[in-house]
Amino acid sequence: METTDTVIYADIFLIINFCVDFTCIYISASVLKLERKAFRLTAASFFGALYALSAFYFSNIIVHLAAAFLICVIAVKADIFTYLKFWFLFILTALLTGGLFTSLYIHASANGTVILAALPAAALISYIYGRLLKKRASVRTAKIKLSYKGAEVSVTGFIDSGNKLCDPVSGDNVVLVKSGALSSIPVPGDTDVGIRYIPMMTAAGSKVLRGFRPDIAEFKTFIGKPSVKRIIIAVDDSAGTYCGYNANIPSEIF
Numbered sequence: 001m002e003t004t005d006t007v008i009y010a011d012i013f014l015i016i017n018f019c020v021d022f023t024c025i026y027i028s029a030s031v032l033k034l035e036r037k038a039f040r041l042t043a044a045s046f047f048g049a050l051y052a053l054s055a056f057y058f059s060n061i062i063v064h065l066a067a068a069f070l071i072c073v074i075a076v077k078a079d080i081f082t083y084l085k086f087w088f089l090f091i092l093t094a095l096l097t098g099g100l101f102t103s104l105y106i107h108a109s110a111n112g113t114v115i116l117a118a119l120p121a122a123a124l125i126s127y128i129y130g131r132l133l134k135k136r137a138s139v140r141t142a143k144i145k146l147s148y149k150g151a152e153v154s155v156t157g158f159i160d161s162g163n164k165l166c167d168p169v170s171g172d173n174v175v176l177v178k179s180g181a182l183s184s185i186p187v188p189g190d191t192d193v194g195i196r197y198i199p200m201m202t203a204a205g206s207k208v209l210r211g212f213r214p215d216i217a218e219f220k221t222f223i224g225k226p227s228v229k230r231i232i233i234a235v236d237d238s239a240g241t242y243c244g245y246n247a248n249i250p251s252e253i254f
Helices: 010-031 038-057 061-075 080-106 111-138
Strands: 141-148 151-160 174-178 196-202 205-212 216-221 232-236 247-250
Touching: 010 038, 010 061, 010 080, 038 061, 061 080, 141 247, 151 174, 196 232
Parallel strands: 151 247, 174 232
Antiparallel strands: 141 151, 141 216, 174 247, 196 205, 205 232
């Protein structure tokens, strides 16, 4: 009986697996309502594609499952229970989607068939990337690295043009930070040295927030270089977030 060998081109196989992994990760994260960042999704998909290529040389279900879990860890930031749910959903989605695309590629009789099969995936990837980048561009954010009395914490904040708060003593800009995000920093109490009091007016009325000056406050925007600013941190004990972030940063700082 005559036998024929199936030729698999590494570059095409890598691209197909990247598209499949990216799609499966995005779908799984969307179902669980997890935060989706383009960089993490891209890194996880690229790792998955490289692993799929190397998996031709060995077959071990334990290693495959471990690699799938590592893909989930790279893709999103979550607790262990969320990772387990994400892991299960990702594997299920990958079995359905990946099996279809791989079968189309292996059984394709001409390159045109492969390209035709890859077009929907390419269109979907482009759409997802567009949505992610559009969301990132519409909301200006910055990462703040705070150092105070030997302790450090990093917080992501929403850059707000409506934040006009300033320290009554120094006149420096005030960054509002949720108290839960400052748990690793020794925030000064009412009778401690260095405490500041920041008056604040809201739609619900006026209040006074506790504040302090960090030893170092380094800001990093999406496209800018890190820069150290002279600011005051005001501790916000109220519930909720600032557009989904733990800090509210005056746009005048930039």
